[in-house]
Amino acid sequence: MRAPLPIDEALPRIKSALAADTRLVLAAPPGAGKTTQVPLALLDEDWLDGRRIIMLEPRRIAARMAAERMAAALGERTGETIGLATRVDRRVSAKTRIEVVTDGLFTRRILNEPDLPDTGAVLFDEFHERSLAADLGLALA
Numbered sequence: 001m002r003a004p005l006p007i008d009e010a011l012p013r014i015k016s017a018l019a020a021d022t023r024l025v026l027a028a029p030p031g032a033g034k035t036t037q038v039p040l041a042l043l044d045e046d047w048l049d050g051r052r053i054i055m056l057e058p059r060r061i062a063a064r065m066a067a068e069r070m071a072a073a074l075g076e077r078t079g080e081t082i083g084l085a086t087r088v089d090r091r092v093s094a095k096t097r098i099e100v101v102t103d104g105l106f107t108r109r110i111l112n113e114p115d116l117p118d119t120g121a122v123l124f125d126e127f128h129e130r131s132l133a134a135d136l137g138l139a140l141a
Contacts, residue, residue, distance in 0.1 A: 002073065005033030011041045018121070019047050035125050036069045039098045042121060043081075051120030053098045056106050056137060058129045060086045066125065067091075067100040103134040110140045 007028055017024050028034050039053050057063035067084040071077055078084050079091035083099040092099055101109070103124075110116060122141045127134060 007033035
């Protein structure tokens with residue numbers, strides 16, 4: 001059992017807001033649980049309709065750490081429910097529901113597949129770390 005995190009009390013409001021609208025900006029202090037708890041909380045939402053969540057991270061290390069933390073929270077290894085895709089590492093399976101990717105990889109993906117088939121949500125984590133790839137990804141998403 002994990003310790004409660006500050007984001008926990010906001011999760012019902014986050015879910016409700018996303019069920020009503022497709023966009024949400026979430027700001028909370030570091031360590032609140034935005035990176036790991038929000039994607040996991042969204043997994044069973046009806047509006048996802050079984051589609052994947054793509055979560056963007058600005059750096060490979062951040063992507064790997066986020067994927068590993070979420071997979072560990074589910075008692076799994078990366079590549080099962082929680083996948084990882086970077087330029088140098090790809091651990092994704094047919095079972096993957098949350099795919100953590102770097103912003104550069106996401107930009108290439110959305111340029112090749114603008115409709116993002118089988119994707120129900122795109123989460124931009126650490127968006128305050130602005131980059132051309134993240135800004136372009138947001139514009140195209």
